[in-house]
Amino acid sequence: MLEHMNYLPPHVLGMHAVGKVTNIDYKKALLPLLDNQVKQNGRINFILVLETKIQNFTAGAWCGNIELGLKYFLKWHKLAIVTDEKGLKEFSHLFKYILPGKYKGYPLDELGEAVKWIAEK
Template structure:
C-alpha cells in the first residue's frame, strides 16, 4: 500500500510504502498526486519511505514505476529513497544516470536528514 505523507511542504510529494504494493496503488494513490505536483510546482520533489520488502511490489507495480519515470521524465527535480534495504538504496542511485534531477538514498534512521534534503529549495 502507498500512503500519502501529507504533512510535507506543498513542493514535496511524499509516499510511504508498507505491505504489498500493486499497480492499483500507483494508479489510485500516486498518479493523481504526481499530476497535481506537476501542476502546482512544475517539478517533482519526491520522497519515498520504503518500509516493506521490495519483493512485496507486484510486477504491475514495477511496470507502473517505470511508466511514471518516463511520463514525468523532464519533471524530476529531487528524489529521496529512504529504506533499510541497502541494495535498493544503491539501485536508486542509478536513476541519476537515467533521469534528470538529483537522487539520494538514506537508511530509515536518517529519515529526518532525507526530509531536510528533499524540502530544501
C-alpha cells in the same frame, strides 16, 4: 500499499510504502498526486520511504514505477529514497543515472535528513 505523507511542505510530494505494493497503488494513490505536483509546482520533489521488502512489490508495481518515471521524465527535480532494504537501495540508485535532477538515498534512521534535503528550495 502507498500512503501519502501529507505533512510535508506543498512543494514536496512524499509516499510511504508498506506491505504489498501493486500497480493499482501507483495509479490510484500516486498518479493523481504527481499530476497535482506538476500542475502546482512545475516540477517534482519526491521522497519515497520504503518500509517493505522487495518481494512485496508486484511486477505491475515495478512497471508502474518505470511508467511514471518516463511520463514525468523532464519534471523530476529532486528524488530521495529512504530504505534499509539492500535490494531496493541498489535498484533505486539507478534513478540517478536515468532521471534528470538530483537524487539521494538514505537509510530509514536518517528520514529527518532526507526530509530536510528534499524540502530545501
